[in-house]
Amino acid sequence: MQRTIAVVGGGAAGVILSAHLVRAAASHGPHRQVRVLLIDPAETPGRGLPYRTTDPRHTLNAVVARLSAFDDDPEHLLRWCASAGVPAEPGTFLQRADFGRYLTELLGSVPVPDGSAVEHVRGTVVDVVDGPSGWAGAGVSGTGGGGASVTLTLADGGTLRADAAVLALGTPPPVRLPEYEPWGERYVADPWSPDLDERAAGARRVLVVGTGLTTLDVVAHLHPLLPDATFTAVSRGGALPAAHAADPLPPAVEVELDRAFSPAGTLDTAVDVVRRRVAAERAAGRDWRAVIDAVRPQVNPTWSRLTADEQAAFQRVHARSWENVRHRMSHAMRTHVDRLLADGVLTVSTVEAVFGGVDAPGRDTGRDTSAFDLVVGATGLPALTSPGWNPLVDALVARGVLRPHRLGTGLDLTPDAALVDAAGVGHPRLRAMGLARRGLEWECTSVPDLRRQAARLAEDLLAEDLPADGLPG
Ligand SMILES: Cc1cc2nc3c(=O)[nH]c(=O)nc-3n(C[C@H](O)[C@H](O)[C@H](O)COP(=O)(O)OP(=O)(O)OC[C@H]3O[C@@H](n4cnc5c(N)ncnc54)[C@H](O)[C@@H]3O)c2cc1C
Numbered sequence: 464m465q466r467t468i469a470v471v472g473g474g475a476a477g478v479i480l481s482a483h484l485v486r487a488a489a490s491h492g493p494h495r496q497v498r499v500l501l502i503d504p505a506e507t508p509g510r511g512l513p514y515r516t517t518d519p520r521h522t523l524n525a526v527v528a529r530l531s532a533f534d535d536d537p538e539h540l541l542r543w544c545a546s547a548g549v550p551a552e553p554g555t556f557l558q559r560a561d562f563g564r565y566l567t568e569l570l571g572s573v574p575v576p577d578g579s580a581v582e583h584v585r586g587t588v589v590d591v592v593d594g595p596s597g598w599a600g601a602g603v604s605g606t607g608g609g610g611a612s613v614t615l616t617l618a619d620g621g622t623l624r625a626d627a628a629v630l631a632l633g634t635p636p637p638v639r640l641p642e643y644e645p646w647g648e649r650y651v652a653d654p655w656s657p658d659l660d661e662r663a664a665g666a667r668r669v670l671v672v673g674t675g676l677t678t679l680d681v682v683a684h685l686h687p688l689l690p691d692a693t694f695t696a697v698s699r700g701g702a703l704p705a706a707h708a709a710d711p712l713p714p715a716v717e718v719e720l721d722r723a724f725s726p727a728g729t730l731d732t733a734v735d736v737v738r739r740r741v742a743a744e745r746a747a748g749r750d751w752r753a754v755i756d757a758v759r760p761q762v763n764p765t766w767s768r769l770t771a772d773e774q775a776a777f778q779r780v781h782a783r784s785w786e787n788v789r790h791r792m793s794h795a796m797r798t799h800v801d802r803l804l805a806d807g808v809l810t811v812s813t814v815e816a817v818f819g820g821v822d823a824p825g826r827d828t829g830r831d832t833s834a835f836d837l838v839v840g841a842t843g844l845p846a847l848t849s850p851g852w853n854p855l856v857d858a859l860v861a862r863g864v865l866r867p868h869r870l871g872t873g874l875d876l877t878p879d880a881a882l883v884d885a886a887g888v889g890h891p892r893l894r895a896m897g898l899a900r901r902g903l904e905w906e907c908t909s910v911p912d913l914r915r916q917a918a919r920l921a922e923d924l925l926a927e928d929l930p931a932d933g934l935p936g
Pocket residue numbers: 471472473474475476477502503504505510511512513514522523524525586587588589631632633634677853854855856896897898908909910911
């Protein structure tokens with residue numbers, strides 16, 4: 464049996480899934496083969512948004528030991544570093560550009576069994592419909608056998624047919640904030656915009672909206688280009704993320720979050736367990752980060768035990784502080800940031816403190832546009848269903864093939880990550896990875912999450928009995 468799987472999006476999620484699919488085919492023996500159509504507009508798949516950067520100051524926020532593409536081969540990345548001549552130890556924070564190279568070379572490092580293949584199709588998918596009805600036009604490619612299938616349309620009009628498709632679309636750019644529109648051309652809403660350097664030229668007072676890791680990337684990148692500029696980073700809380708310790712791999716500790724639910728528990732008991740344990744480790748002079756690292760793999764199982772109200776409460780009340788300790792800057796970045804703060808190059812503040820009388824983004828009472836000569840947006844994750852960023856999402860929303868998750872950011876999905884349509888029906892031939900899963904899971908975008916999702920999807924999609932449900936046409 465050969466199955467054709469279309470992977471829409473060739474960023475980290477797409478290439479990791481492709482690698483897992485060929486590995487899964489190999490593990491099933493000669494009777495199970497897979498043809499992966501990895502669709503992405505880039506010349507070479509792998510880098511996606513975060514790993515395109517060439518700035519050496521843009522490093523990963525987790526160490527080599529944690530970022531292999533395979534759960535069952537944790538040293539895969541370390542071995543790649545050795546073979547690629549990238550100096551690394553388990554505790555190294557790689558440059559993101561190097562990790563991008565790892566991802567672009569990942570498919571070459573996985574043996575592809577006879578009868579299986581990964582093909583990069585260069586293009587943008589603009590629609591997916593059920594069945595072989597769209598089986599026409601330029602660049603058509605198809606499944607080996609008959610039966611149910613999906614047809615994908617590319618922006619150039621070509622179509623592809625597959626047994627199933629996985630959306631691995633990544634993250635929409637930050638939402639434009641109306642309160643900064645008066646800055647006109649001096650407002651750069653997307654910090655990854657390729658013309659950032661050009662538009663920043665000559666700026667002396669830079670406002671960065673957001674105080675997370677992206678803000679630190681922006682400041683680390685622009686400071687050498689604008690050595691005379693000062694940077695003000697603002698958010699509602701005005702707090703920078705936590706930093707890794709000098710030793711980024713502290714001895715592991717055990718935290719049993721499920722005991723908080725035994726025999727019955729709530730969000731509050733789970734939060735309490737974590738807080739108490741962090742306080743205890745601190746009091747004992749040990750690294751509290753080990754507690755966060757121990758809790759992290761338990762977040763999704765815990766999430767699925769929470770009620771809908773508790774999940775909403777976590778997002779509203781605790782998410783910000785969890786993200787602050789969970790996504791940490793490297794120790795080297797901390798040292799750099801401390802120097803910028805001490806030298807007065809960087810100020811971290813609240814929106815209210817900077818603009819006085821303005822209480823929160825979105826409720827603007829007027830901002831002095833002369834206070835800064837460049838504004839860069841670096842706020843949190845927008846909803847995947849945001850209109851206009853992705854033609855495929857727009858088309859699927861318009862036809863009711865997908866709908867947002869009730870918490871807003873991700874998509875409504877079945878427990879197997881199949882898209883749920885506007886009528887509440889799940890479509891097992893259309894699955895999702897990455898940010899789309901926010902809601903079904905909490906932790907869903909980092910490399911360890913992607914490799915876990917990929918391993919499970921690869922098994923599901925190559926299973927004998929891929930369900931035959933169709934999509935609304
Ligand atoms: C700045 C930044 C730094 C990060 N650092 C880390 C880190 O250090 N460690 C970590 O674990 N995680 C990190 N992350 C998390 C990150 O989300 C993942 O590591 C990973 O990049 C997500 O991969 P992805 O494939 O979902 O998205 P992306 O890498 O963005 O890839 C999505 C791809 O899909 C393509 N695409 C979208 N729509 C279509 C379409 N309709 N048709 C065809 N192709 C399409 C895009 O062109 C893109 O190539 C970081 C994220 C960001 C934004």
